[in-house]
Amino acid sequence: MADDSRVPIPTLTRLATYYKILGEAQVRGVHNLNSAQIEAECGISAAQFRKDLSHFGEMGKPGVGYEVAKLRARIATILHLDRTQRFALIGAGRLGQALAAYPGLNDYSFELTALFDTDKKKIGRRVNGIEIEDADGIPNRMRELNLKIAVLTVPGSEAQKASDAAIKGGARWILNFTPAHVRVPENCMVRDIVFTQEFAVLAHYIEE
Amino acid sequence: MADDSRVPIPTLTRLATYYKILGEAQVRGVHNLNSAQIEAECGISAAQFRKDLSHFGEMGKPGVGYEVAKLRARIATILHLDRTQRFALIGAGRLGQALAAYPGLNDYSFELTALFDTDKKKIGRRVNGIEIEDADGIPNRMRELNLKIAVLTVPGSEAQKASDAAIKGGARWILNFTPAHVRVPENCMVRDIVFTQEFAVLAHYIEE
DNA sequence: CTTTGTGAATGGATTCACAGCA
DNA sequence: TGCTGTGAATCCATTCACAAAG
Numbered sequence: 410m411a412d413d414s415r416v417p418i419p420t421l422t423r424l425a426t427y428y429k430i431l432g433e434a435q436v437r438g439v440h441n442l443n444s445a446q447i448e449a450e451c452g453i454s455a456a457q458f459r460k461d462l463s464h465f466g467e468m469g470k471p472g473v474g475y476e477v478a479k480l481r482a483r484i485a486t487i488l489h490l491d492r493t494q495r496f497a498l499i500g501a502g503r504l505g506q507a508l509a510a511y512p513g514l515n516d517y518s519f520e521l522t523a524l525f526d527t528d529k530k531k532i533g534r535r536v537n538g539i540e541i542e543d544a545d546g547i548p549n550r551m552r553e554l555n556l557k558i559a560v561l562t563v564p565g566s567e568a569q570k571a572s573d574a575a576i577k578g579g580a581r582w583i584l585n586f587t588p589a590h591v592r593v594p595e596n597c598m599v600r601d602i603v604f605t606q607e608f609a610v611l612a613h614y615i616e617e
Numbered sequence: 618m619a620d621d622s623r624v625p626i627p628t629l630t631r632l633a634t635y636y637k638i639l640g641e642a643q644v645r646g647v648h649n650l651n652s653a654q655i656e657a658e659c660g661i662s663a664a665q666f667r668k669d670l671s672h673f674g675e676m677g678k679p680g681v682g683y684e685v686a687k688l689r690a691r692i693a694t695i696l697h698l699d700r701t702q703r704f705a706l707i708g709a710g711r712l713g714q715a716l717a718a719y720p721g722l723n724d725y726s727f728e729l730t731a732l733f734d735t736d737k738k739k740i741g742r743r744v745n746g747i748e749i750e751d752a753d754g755i756p757n758r759m760r761e762l763n764l765k766i767a768v769l770t771v772p773g774s775e776a777q778k779a780s781d782a783a784i785k786g787g788a789r790w791i792l793n794f795t796p797a798h799v800r801v802p803e804n805c806m807v808r809d810i811v812f813t814q815e816f817a818v819l820a821h822y823i824e825e
Numbered sequence: 826c827t828t829t830g831t832g833a834a835t836g837g838a839t840t841c842a843c844a845g846c847a
Numbered sequence: 848t849g850c851t852g853t854g855a856a857t858c859c860a861t862t863c864a865c866a867a868a869g
Contacts, residue, residue, distance in 0.1 A: 418818060419860070425817035429796060443828065451798045455828095456862060463830055471829040471868040489820040503718055507711035513796060513813040517820065558823070582823055584815060588637060588721060590659045600819050604794075604810050605721040609633035610626060611790055611808050612697040612725065615766070625838070651850065663850095664840060671852055679846045679851040 416487070420461045424484050426451050427458070429516065431481035443474030494519045497556045497580070499571045500563035501526040501541045504586060508562060509536045523550055527567075544574065551578025558582045565589035572599075624695070628669045632692050634659050635666070637724065639689035651682030702727045705764045705788070707779045708771035709734040709749045712794060716770060717744045731758055735775075752782065759786025766790045773797035780807075 430450050434442055444455035462468050468483060469475040485491045494517075498505055501524055508514070509521050524536060527544040534541050542550060551559070559575035561568055561583065568589040575583065576597055583599045585591050588606075593599055638658050642650055652663035670676050676691060677683040693699045702725075706713055709732055716722070717729050732744060735752040742749050750758060759767070767783035769776055769791065776797040783791065784805055791807045793799050796814075801807050 416821070417860070421818045421821050422811065422814045425814040426796075426811075428817065445828085454862075456864095457860095459828090459830060460861075467830070469829055472827045473869070474828070487821065488817045489823055490817060494816075494820050494823060503711070503715035507715040510711055511813075514816060517813065517817045519816050519820075558819070582819055584819055586812075588634075598819075598822055600815055602812050602815050603630065603634075604812065605719075605725065606630050606633035607792060607808055607810050608702075608722060608727050609636065609696050609698060609725045610629045611766070611792055611806075612702055612727075613624070613629050613695065614806055615697055615702060615790055627838070653850085662840075664842095665838095667850095667852060668839075675852070677851055680849045681847070682850070 416464055420464060421488065423453055423457070423461055424488055425517070426453065427461075428481060428484045428488065428490065431477050431484070432516070434477050435481065440477055441474045442477055443469075446474070488517075490518045492518065494558060495522040495554070495556055496520070496558035496560055497523040497525065497547070497551055497554075497575065497578075498560045498562060499525045499544065499547065499575065500561060500567075501528075501531055501536060502562060502564075505562035506536050508560065508586075509539065522554055522556055525550075544571070547571075547574035548578035551575060551580060556580065558584075560584045560586065561591070562586045624672055628672060629696065631661055631665070631669055632696055633725070634661065635669075636689060636692045636696065636698065639685050639692070640724070642685050643689065648685055649682045650685055651677075654682070696725075698726045700726065702766060703730040703762070703764055704728070704766035704768055705731040705733065705755070705759055705762075705783065705786075706768045706770060707733045707752065707755065707783065708769060708775075709736075709739050709744060710770060710772075713770035714744050716768065716794075717747065730764055731762055733758075752779070755779075755782035756786035759783060759788060764788065766792075768792045768794065769799070770794045 427447065430447065444458045447458050448455045465487060468480055496519060498509055498521055509524060521539055524539045524541050525544045525547055526532065526541050531541045532543050557580055559580040561571050563571045565587040568585060568587040568591050572583055572591045572593060576593060581597050583593065585599055585601045591599055635655065638655065652666045655666050656663045673695060676688055704727055706717055706729055717732060729747055732747045732749050733752045733755055734740065734749050739749045740751050765788055767788040769779050771779045773795040776793060776795040776799050780791055780799045780801060784801060789805050791801065791805065793807055793809045799807055
């Protein structure tokens with residue numbers, strides 16, 4: 410067994426996929442799966458799957474496979490999906506509203522707790538039961554609600570400002586859905602989600 | 618200079634970032650940039666930037682840097698951003714509508730050309746000037762419009778069906794925004810955009 | 826006999842460091 | 848001198864292949 414303390418990011422990403430698949434298997438009433446079946450389910454190779462799990466000690470039975478419920482619970486612990494992650498969403502445009510209502514986030518125990526926008530016309534309206542609040546209040550409100558996670562769905566030009574406000578309110582983890590590069594202090598972590606770039610990558614492969 | 622024919626995907630992703638930054642520099646009237654300034658702008662290291670470009674031959678002047686307009690045009694050619702990429706969007710839910718209206722796609726020359734949904738109540742409505750059509754018509758319509766690119770924003774449970782219909786209509790490149798694994802024939806390329814996983818990855822790093 | 830867990834081998838990608846050009 | 852372009856070195860990730868476990 411390897412060291413649990415520094416798991417490669419590609420492994421973490423795949424763990425999230427296994428977690429989802431195991432949940433679906435549970436719903437179907439499947440109690441055991443082996444690595445070959447996981448590969449058939451999600452396209453990640455059996456060897457890769459076993460290697461990923463090897464970071465965390467033995468979890469399967471040779472000749473048999475993996476107990477679905479047990480493995481899923483173990484992954485939940487590793488990814489911290491066994492506790493609710495309350496977050497603020499900054500930017501209630503189309504993308505922000507889509508995220509606010511996205512069911513997949515609940516699967517990973519993320520809970521939208523506050524929603525901000527600068528547009529006065531939007532303030533007071535509700536999305537998925539959460540009221541849109543004035544972005545001017547971000548630092549105070551985030552501190553009041555003890556929110557440490559901010560998700561940015563503002564235009565790229567506003568990303569740094571939104572991030573600064575969130576950090577002023579005590580944020581330490583930021584998911585950046587904008588194409589802009591955001592600068593944060595040492596004790597703060599940013600993860601960029603770069604879906605627009607994926608269009609450009611695809612374009613490179615398009616012929617004729 | 619290395620071979621142009623097989624560029625690593627991480628390099629392609631970063632090229633899209635450089636392309637965006639160079640566009641912004643152009644707007645600001647900046648004519649030259651060096652690799653250190655690129656690093657300051659987007660956080661990608663100067664060495665990485667130069668290595669990325671080295672796949673395509675010499676583009677800068679020692680002691681000076683890079684000519685913004687020229688480099689940007691060169692990247693556009695590499696990524697095929699110098700031609701319009703017409704695409705079909707399948708799934709007019711919140712995420713689909715957000716994408717349909719997302720300005721960033723125009724920056725990469727992507728043009729929404731058809732929009733499909735299974736929900737009879739949505740059919741006929743317009744999003745960003747494009748009428749929502751019945752998903753039953755996907756194969757015929759895509760062939761009629763000669764669309765080779767499909768973007769999937771349906772629920773995961775519908776992803777395979779949507780992909781099959783698009784391929785029946787002649788699609789060869791698919792961007793999959795669903796969390797589901799999609800199987801396609803050999804001559805077809807899929808790129809998965811896995812933003813929900815990013816929440817789980819972030820959660821792993823969240824303390825207390 | 827089947828399938829795991831993991832060292833060893835391979836294959837990439839990033840970083841270093843410097844020769845060479847402007 | 849300042850900055851590029853690139854081999855060499857390093858670091859990381861994936862795949863292979865097999866001994867050990869049930």
